[in-house]
Amino acid sequence: MQQLLEKLTALHGPCGHEQPVSKWVRDKVSPLVDEVKVDSLGNVIATKKGTQGGPVMVMTAHMDEVxxxxxxxxxxxxxxxxxxxxxxxxxxxxxxxxxxxxxxxxxxxxxxxxxxxxxxxxxxxxxxxxxxxxxxxxxxxxxxxxxxxxxxxxxxxKPSMEYLGDERTGRFVGKGFDDRAGCAVLIQTLHELQDAKFSGTVTAVFTVQEEVGLRGAQVAARQVKADVAIAIDTTAVSDTPEETMDKTLALGDGTGIKVLDFSLISHPAVKEKLIQLAENKNIPHQLEIFPGIGTDGGAISLANHGIPTGVLSIPSRYAHSPVEVIDMTDLTATKELLKAFILDLGEETEFTFID
Missing domain, CATH: 2.40.30.40 (Peptidase M42, domain 2)
Incomplete structure (x- = not known):
């Protein structure tokens, strides 16, 4: 995913001006899916059908950067x-x-x-x-x-991406990881689904204007009749020495499984399935409760008659700066858990609020 991330973060795409990113993503995912379109707002919506029937699952990440x-x-x-x-x-x-x-x-x-x-x-x-x-x-x-x-x-x-320290750290510093890192996870997941058998339909939604009010996701979600959704985004860690940091989320400790933020209380059934899969497959993970952030998951969850929604968070330091920092361990864990969730879906899988 390193090469994917380098190409994505080099693209110029602030809120409302994501054209270079939308075009690049559309062209990149076209060979990997059955259908792809760019809507009038700029969202890229790519659909891949499984080998048998089952639920419609949305995975989403935003293309814009501050x-x-x-x-x-x-x-x-x-x-x-x-x-x-x-x-x-x-x-x-x-x-x-x-x-x-x-x-x-x-x-x-x-x-x-x-x-x-x-x-x-x-x-x-x-x-x-x-x-x-x-x-x-x-x-x-x-x-x-x-x-x-x-x-x-x-x-x-100004675009930049390089190792923090050197290649021995496994950590990268650069601009735009929020949320081009999430976009890289979605694209890599589509790559790895090419020869996989899975149930239902996977729709990858790359949204615009997340950083100014989840606007793209609100428009995109109305175009997909989904049964479940997983949003992928970065999140701010709290593992540095400032007095406001509470050490509840750390860089390098694995993907964050969202419990809640200001935009979303994760659907219990989706959250528990993610935890179960992470534990069963030994995927490094941590639980995230952080009211200081919101994601496209909040907008997706409110679409149509309500969509059971969870979020996987890529831990990040120095968010919304030219020197954001992520750990490749966390990025890989996020991709692995997302893929495991998709492959675990069955023809009759449902995510109900009560049994």
């Missing part, structure tokens, strides 16, 4: 911007970004005062993003426009 959008070009060529998704103002200063213009990609940097001026500033002040700017090297407004910048230009962190 980013920015240009809202003004100053006379001196610096660019003002707004956020797309949840960015922390404390992380913005001096970070490299990438603009996707009609003329091509541009490298920029979120500007800051020189360290030499810090003595004249309030060191405790965190400037609101609306007071900040992106520098693309333009000499003036006309030059910025000539380079391709305009109001509405989408921006992401």
């Amino acid at each position: 980013g920015f959008i240009i809202k003004k070009i100053e006379e001196n060529g610096l660019l003002r911007f707004e956020k797309l998704g949840g960015n922390d103002d404390r992380l913005l200063l001096t970070q490299k970004v990438q603009l996707r213009t009609k003329k091509g990609l541009l490298t920029g940097v979120v500007g800051s005062i020189s360290a030499h001026y810090a003595k004249f500033d309030d060191a405790s002040k965190v400037r609101n993003h609306r007071h900040l700017y992106i520098d693309i090297g333009a000499k003036n407004k006309e030059h910025a426009i000539e380079l391709g910048a305009e109001v509405g230009t989408p921006v992401t962190w």
Whole structure:
């Protein structure tokens, strides 16, 4: 999955501007499924039929990443911007970004005062993003426009993915793991289902605009009459020394089986099946209760007459930053448990709330 992840995280696709990701994913999964379509919002919906009848199962991950959008070009060529998704103002200063213009990609940097001026500033002040700017090297407004910048230009962190430490750690640092890592899990699962016998139908839904309110999932879920769903997303670990961390979820300890977050209380039957499979197959896992996050699973669960939904979480450090960190052990465990869930489905499998 490393190569999949490298290609996915290199793509430029902030909320509402996921076109390069939608196209790449559509083309990548087309040979692996029986049917694939891209809906009017940009969601990629790929369906693979099993070898015998059974339930319709949805697995979903979101393609968008947090980013920015240009809202003004100053006379001196610096660019003002707004956020797309949840960015922390404390992380913005001096970070490299990438603009996707009609003329091509541009490298920029979120500007800051020189360290030499810090003595004249309030060191405790965190400037609101609306007071900040992106520098693309333009000499003036006309030059910025000539380079391709305009109001509405989408921006992401500058792409990067490499080992954290080196290959001995099994950990990677880069941008966009939230949730291109989940997309990689779905694509790899489809690969591994090619020669497998399974019941029912698997529909992989790669959604847009998750980071701005689960919008793509709301639209996509209405298009699929599903019997059960599993969302794949990253989640923030709590294993670092800050005083707010409670050590309930750790990097490298396996996939997170969601109990609840602010968008979803996992369906009991789905959650228990995931736990049972993880224990029986010795797949490293941990239980996740984290009200500070939401996933497409929340939107999927409310579709149609209600869909029994669970979530598998890929533990991550430094979420929504240009230096997100994941462990390949967790990524592999997530894929293995998702595949085990699919292969465990039978022709008569149901996920009822009460017996």
